[in-house]
Amino acid sequence: MSLPISAANAPCPMDLALESEEDNHSSDESSDDSVDIIRPDPVEDIPDDDEGQDDDYEAPGEANTPPVNSRKRKWGQKSVSEPALKASYQVALRVAQTKQPYTIAESLILPAVSLMCKAMLGKDEEYEEKLRSIPLSDATIARRIDEMAADVRTQLVEKLLKADYFALQLDESTDVSDEAQLLAFVRFVDQDEMQEEFLFCKQLPGRATSSEIFRAIDDFFHEHHIPWPKCVALCTDGARATCGLKSGLIALVKDAAPQLMWTHCMLHRENLVAKDMSGELSNVMDTVMKVVHFVEKRASQTHLFSSLCDAAGEGEEHTALLRHSGVRWLSCGAVLSRVFELRASLRGFFACHDDSAELAGCFSDDAWLTKLAYLSDLYRELNRLNGSSMQGGRDAHVNQLYDRMEGFLKKIRRWRGRVREGILSMFPSVEELCESAALSPHLTHTIVSHLEALDDAFGEYFSEAELWRKDKTWIQFPFKDGAADGSNLTVTEEDQLIELSTDSTCRNAYETRPLVQFWISCQKDFPQLTAKAMRSFLPFATTHLCESGFSSLVYLKTEYSSRLKPEADLALCLTTSICPRIDALCASH
Known part of the structure; x- marks a missing residue:
């Protein structure tokens, strides 16, 4: 009322x-x-x-x-009972975690619960009255979300202050209202577990310059009394505002935390490598994008193409093309694969259009189709490296991802030799096209040259791999003879490594646990040695969490909710190991 x-x-x-x-x-x-x-x-x-x-x-x-x-x-006077207040918080938490508009609680959830209770329990005025007493208006849901997000932030800051060190992951993007949003995630050790949590989402005023980004981080640290020296690593993409070593964000952060290590997002670097291709292959990529645009630009053409796919027996799941976005790094491989799979239907589709003779000719050109097949297979391998290896998890660390990258480079070098020998089984789409005839010398040269260029580009963009591994053999192989040789361990740390290498319990843990978990388990008995090892595990290798966070931001902040301040909602939907203390929040009312 x-x-x-x-x-x-x-x-x-x-x-x-x-x-x-x-x-x-x-x-x-x-x-x-x-x-x-x-x-x-x-x-x-x-x-x-x-x-x-x-x-x-x-x-x-x-x-x-x-x-x-x-x-x-x-x-x-208190007009809301404790159970109703608790239910209000629980519903608000679910609304935030599922990224739904605040009005859904009162307009959908409450009526739906009432209908379910009537259907299952019969008409009962007592439970209906209790349900109506639960505060679920949009304003109330907003307040609940703000309170729970503040509680989660308080718990996170307490954990950061207790941790020895932590690492940051940052990225900046523009939302639907053209406002620059800065997302930050933090990695730290808490109660013998490596944790990765959402730290904040701040709107940047004006242009997203390095000074504004640093000011947003610095203000957050000062507000919550977080000392800069605890921050030992920072991972960003290669944007000019962040990667400048003299005037960029890295330089500003290093003034506050001199021991900080910077890592350039490996996913971003891999994307830069994949874009570097010869003129022939680049033309194939451009043509594929023209094909997708031509088919998808009008609804009538999209329906016609779907009908052709059905008539060709391609299957219901393959009656449409996929679109590619330059900021969605993994989408290109899926687009290429779909175009190659639907090549027969595309040939028939373009045959019906007089204004697309050039595109129609591509799908009748065996050489062009072979290049398309090669790109489809290659990007599938790159996506596999991205999806299963590069994105990693809480126990993934930079050294581990460098190892996987080195394995991929070795495969590229072996593929070159196989292509020269006429072996194409590692490229199934190419093998399918060429099963009745060998690759032409020109196509062989094109593929081999591209693989060589990929090898060189990976070496250029990941040149610091050996520097990163330097002096860290003892971390990955602590039980190896001479593990401390050439390391920068102090006398105390070296003595602790000797003790650890002869401990049978530690050896068993090393053989049965992930490397990060093994070193965390050594914290109590070998504190100085473990502290140095953990500084190598804390840095993020990619900005994958930020990219996922921006996907949530796009879902939360739409043209219908452009005035939303998304930080509280993001804190509840992106935080994984910290839960709001609802009972304590209820008790405070």
Whole structure:
């Protein structure tokens, strides 16, 4: 039930209380102890349309203002039961975690629950009354989400302050309202587990310059009393605002944390490598994008193409092409594979269009189709490297991903030799096209040259791999003879490594646990050695978490909710190991 219209201009209870206090002070300063100063209770305690306002409620006004003590009882009364309050928080948490609009709680969830209860339990006025007592208005859901997000942030900051070190992952993007949003994730060790959590989402004013990005991080650290020296690593993409070593973000951060290590996102570097291709293959890629655009630009053409696919027996799952976005690095491989799979239907489709003779000719050209097949197979391998290896998990570390990258490079070098020998089984689509004839010398040269260029580009973009591994043999192979040779271990650390290498319990843990978990388990017995090892495991190798976070941001902040401040919702839907303390929040009301 909403407030009467006459309450629109009514004075706030706080104002009335302060006026009463001032009157008492002006008449007799010695009467301070007798003044009953009213402090308004939290918003939830004030009766409103979603928290059980009495039908006879009347807003206080100048003409009918009740005595101070009476007003205090009226405004301070608790009209929501503890179970209803807890249910309100739980529903709000689910709304945030599923990235739904706040109105869904009152417009869909509550009516649906009521209908389910009626269907399963029969008509019962008691439970209907209890359901109606749960505060679920959009404003209430927003407050609940803000409170739970603040509680999660408090717990996270407490964990960061207890941790020895932590690492950051940052990325910046523009949302639907053209506002620059900075996302940050943090990695740290908590209770013998490596944790990766959402840290913040901050709107950047104006242009997203390095100084503005640093100011956003620095303000957050100062607000929560997080010391910069605890930050030992930072992972970003290669944007100019972040990677500048003299005036970019890295330079500013290193002034605050001199020991910080910077890692350039491996996914971003791999994307840069994949874009570097010869003119012939680049033309094939451009033609594929033209094909997709031509088919998808009109609904009539899309329907015609789907009909051709059905008639050709391609199957229901393959009646449409996929679109590629330059910022979705993994989508290119899927687009190429789909175009190659539907090549017969595309040939028939373009044969029906006189204005696309050039595109129609491509699907009748065996050489062009072979290049398409090669790109489809190659990008499938790159996507496999991206998906299963590069994105990793909480126990994935930079050294491990460099090892996987080195394995991929060795495969590329072996593929070159096989193509020269006429062996094409590692490229199944190419093998399918060429099963009745060998590759032409020109196509063989094109593929081999591209593989050589890939090898060189990977070597250029990942040239620091050996530097990263330097002096770290003892971390990966602590039980190997001479593991400490050439390392930068102190005398105390080297002695602890010797003790560890002869400990049978540690050896068993090394053989049965992931490397990160093994070193965490050594923390108690070998603290100095473990602390140095953990600094190599903390840095992020990619900005994959930020990319996933931006996907959630796109889902949350649409043209219909462009004014939303998304940080609280993101904190609840992206945080994995920390839960809001709902019971404590209820007790605070």
